[in-house]
Amino acid sequence: MAKRLFSLFTFPFLLLTALKPALAHGIGQTYTLPLPLWLYLWGSGAVVFLSFVVIGLFIGKRKITPDTKITVSTTTLRIPQLPLRILQFVSLFLFFLTILTGLFGNQDPVKNFSPNFIWAVFIIVFVVTSALFGNYWQYLNPFKIIFNLIEKLLPKPVSLNITYPKSLKYWPAVAFYLAFIWLELASGFSAEPRILAFFIVIYSTITFWGMILFGKDTWLEGGEFLTVLANFLSRFSPLEYKNEAIFIRNPVNKLIDNGKIDFSLVMFIILTLAGVAFDSFKESPLFFQILAVFGLESTSPQVYQSLGVLLMSAPYLLLYFFFSALGKILSGTKETMATFASTFALSLLPISLAYFVAHFYSLFLIQGQALIYLVSDPFGIGWNLFGTAGYEMKIGFLRADHVWFSQIGLIVLGHVAAIYLAHYIALNVFINHRQAILSQYPMATLMIFYTVFSLWLLSQPIVVQTSYPTPPTYYTLAYASPPYPVPINYP
């Protein structure tokens, strides 16, 4: 058993090492211009100003009694079964199509369904629709659908139901989420169809083993990062699904209802902030200046970007702890700093979501168009199933100034929502009104830091990163000093 298990885990890794990746190029261009200075200044000004407005609204306001937890519409809405089955089928279909096109399709990223679907469509649509329409992922998660099917087909229970180690908490999900960010932003081969497909296969294997060992729901809740992400994002939606029924709830109550969350989830939220930020940060002049200080600028991009992804959340976390400590001291609460941090972490979600959408929506609108021709030819082998294979991507419709304004608008909105939420939580947690208000000055300052940093990142000039000759194998990149110079030029 152990031996078979081992081979199941290592098989995909062995295959991976045998691959010779070329460096991807040409996918993921969004043509977005950096924010001009005047907009950055106005945006930052608005952020500081609106923070005071929100704080002002809460002064003098007494403790908020949370509304009744679930507001059910008079007639309970049932989830219609036929559309649900169809959507589940579509989910499964897309899951297998992504893997198959990645493994066996044309390996030119531009002509392959897999990387275009995952990076330019799936992850963005997943985040936005989960926030809008609630936790539908619990029904459409392909891992769960497959597992349910297997359970139905087999007479004996599939799950061994070994007790999930308590200390693991949500850490597996945090680790996989970090791996996901690394693959997307730092690995250098995110757009390589076959490698991407291998990663999906590896992740699926681990997820299935997790479900087999610890039970389906236990593992999905703690170890499947998309489920954890959906659980967070669906709090923004007024819709809630429980026991095949649809409920309507006030999102504010959903966003604060558990109050204190586990530290591993705090880390997960910090990762949502830091991960997207790193995508902009890795192109900024400051990043290359920091690399130069540590003498890392001549290593390969994979090495320094991987380091960057790993370290990016550190300053975010330290800043959060620092201001949590300040909030604890100012409010004079007897709780520990860690408890304070766990209590308010959920209020960071709007900043994170707003920045994600602001950063990635142009990728969806531009690169996402690739799907129009790829649905006709997902493997990139000359098919024309729906007659759209000749579609040419349009870019003129997305004006740079419209992108700027929407980015600023989204980020400012996210910031206001975050300050509002944090106050709401404070008024619920602290019995003393004065304590609640005092605890929020450090929180508001922290959020101003985070938000202005987001705006600053978007306003940074983009350093042109010239590519370098394709290395013979992945090993030369990872383990040897690169035989080619990596030019860095400041704008």
Add this chain to the structure above:
Amino acid sequence: MDKRNLTIIGALAVVAIVVILFFTLRPKTQTPIVQPPQTAQTPIVQETPAPKLFEFLIKGKKLAKPEQTIKVTEGEDVLFKITSDEVEEFHLHGYDISKDLEPNQSVEIQFKADKTGRFEFELEKSKITLGALEVLPK
């Protein structure tokens, strides 16, 4: 009307004023004024302004000039004169313009910068990014 409503209305009024200020104080991007050569007395028929010229020099697959990020304003005519020291293909993303390069021969590309955004240009054959053209909105 209680104090609280007044605060809200006051806050909204201030926000409205800030938004109005924001749009009225928005700086205009400077369009370079190209003066057509003034010939004596003849009434000047509106000439098309001379295109904005960038001379590229590519040596050893690197851009020797101009700087890596070049900026133009939306609607301007742009002229690239490209000289490379080896056989290559020049490709401008977004506008999707490609041109073959011969060693030490100047090649010209002219186009109207009608799409805003940041567009990288590269050596297509060796997949090396040279720099980027930023087309700023009018």
